[in-house]
Amino acid sequence: MRELELTVAPLSLRADDPRPVSKNFDPNAAAAPDSGLFGLSSKLADAAVHVLPVPFDATASYRKGAWQGPDAIYRASKQVDLFDLATGRPYEAGIAMLDADPRVVKHNREASKLADRVIAAGGVVAGKRELQKALARVNALGSEVNELVYRASKRVLESGKLLALVGGDHSTPFGAIRAALELHPKLGVLHFDAHADLRVAYEGFEWSHASIMENVTRRLPLRKLVQVGIRDFCEDEHELIRASKGRIVTLFDRDWQNAKLEGRDLKQLVRAHLAELPREVYVSFDVDGLDPTLCPNTGTPVPGGLNWGDAMFWLDELARAKKRVVALDLNEVNPGSAADEEDSWDAMVGARLLYRMIATALATRR
Ligand SMILES: [Mn+2]
Secondary structure, X not given: OHHHHHHOOOOOOOOOOOOOOOOOOOOOOOOOOOOOHHHOOOOOOOOOEEEEEEOOOOXXXXXXXXXXXXXXXXXXXXXXXXXXXXXXXHHHHOEEEOOOOHHHHHHHHHHHHHHHHHHHOOOOOOOOHHHHHHHHHHHHHHHHHHHHHHHHHHHHHHOOOEEEEEEOOXXXXXXXXXXXXXXXXXXXXXXXXXXXXXXXXXXXXXXOHHHHHHHHHHHOOOOOEEEEEEXXXXXXXXXXXXXXXXXXXXXXXXXXHHHHHOOOOHHHHHHHHHOOOOOEEEEEEEHHHEOHHHOOOOOXXXXXXXXXXXXXXXXXXHHHOOOEEEEEEEEOOOOHHHOOOOOOHHHHHHHHHHHHHHHHHHHHOO
8 A cells, every 4th residue: 555655646636626515515506617527526535436537548549539538528527417317316425536647648648649650550560660669669658557547446446435437548447447356356347338349459559449358358357248239349359259158248239229129128138138247347338339429529439339318228227236336437438629618519428428327336336
């Protein structure tokens, strides 16, 4: 613990989030200008939920911008209504956002520049010394980010709080999943995504957003990965799922859409899929698991996916499933060209999804 304190930047309150939960706080009013995430004034020490921003998207292969996700979600979060029909008053537990680690910001800048050159060459670096060096450096910076996220996540989890990581691209939660697994070795991962994310070092990047679950299942002792929304994957990934003998259980989007069109019992389908998970659950939500009309600027959008009602249905069933969510992440929210304004549709959806994920997780911990 002492060593962590020495190596991890202090997790201070955001400058614009200065006040404790006040008895005068009105959850029905508009967010005060000096309020924090979701218009709350929760102090980190009192908040049951710590939101960890990881503004890193160096290996984004198609459209960059997810590194701006945490800030955009923070701004849009002030528009989220706090009362929740399904779970009541999740805000009462206190939700506070940590500061982004300045080292992550710095690493993102350096790695993105180098990665762009590798991506421009299609990831083919053989015989090209400069590109090989660039690739090695991107991989090293990715490892460092993983380590920073791991240490920050472990601190939050060890204090008994709910960890909610906000990316960044989908490479960002590796350290969080590692920390959660160390403290809860039996946990399973519930993974919403358009992509299977089981590619081996996509474009040569060891820590690619497209490889997160390959890294998790190969490097970590995870027993169960349960996937939802999957509709973009290569044959190798499909084979990896098949050969996993039930360690990876995937509900392909095709089967979900067909079940809807055929009028099958969706509640039964959702419950059976969630029943594959052990009691303790880590939820990893790539926003592109949703229909792209809900995340038009995300890095690698794919037609199809869960509509808003579908996603809420899954979360409501998760809340009822007698599970315990120990940590969660939301990633790949890209505000697009609206990054500097307050009206990013992607961020509005992201902020609402984050709130509903947190509400669901808190409901499983009561
Ligand atoms: Mn993903």
